[in-house]
Amino acid sequence: MRIGQLAKLVGVDVQTIRFYEREGLLVSPERQQNGYRIYTQQHVERLAFVRRCRMLNLSLAExxxxxxxLDEPHQPCTAVNGMLDGRIAHVRAQINSLQALEKQLVALRTRCSGVHEAADCGILTGISAETR
Known part of the structure; x- marks a missing residue:
């Protein structure tokens, strides 16, 4: 199959496929005599794996x-578990940070209810007071 077909099948842009090839996450395919790249089922599977990993917010290095x-399936997966544990810890830290941000925003929002002029806006006053 050609690059456009692969892109459509997996649900990514053609440029994304080229990027993953440059980054070494996808092996460059053989070329036909006319110069077209010919992708195989292995490319489909590898690209789908990369796409799912990106949806899990894993880095290119990860x-x-x-x-x-995947390429050396007989090695222990201890490092894989460790990587995922690290990613889980990172996500939990982000959740905590977002919850703290939410509390700040809710507290600011309670400072202004009803219709006021901007000069009397409790939100603006609150933000200004926090930056001093």
């Missing part, structure tokens, strides 16, 4: 590391 485990 994806490359995971691909190493």
């Amino acid at each position: 994806i490359g590391e995971l691909q190493g485990y």
Whole structure:
């Protein structure tokens, strides 16, 4: 199959496929005599794996590391578990940070109810007071 067909099948842009090839996450395919790249089922599977990893917010380096485990399936997966544990900890830290941000925003929002002139806006006053 050609690059456009691969892109459509997996649900990514053609430029994304080229990017993953440059980054080494997708092996460059053989070329026909006319110069067209010919992609195989292995490319479909590898690209789908990369796409799912990106949906999990894994970095390109992490994806490359995971691909190493796919390519050498007889090694222990301890490092894979560790990587995912680290990612879970990072997500939890982000959630905590977002919850703290939410509390700040809610507290600011309670400072202004009804219709006022901007000069009397409790939100603007609150933000200004926090920056001093």
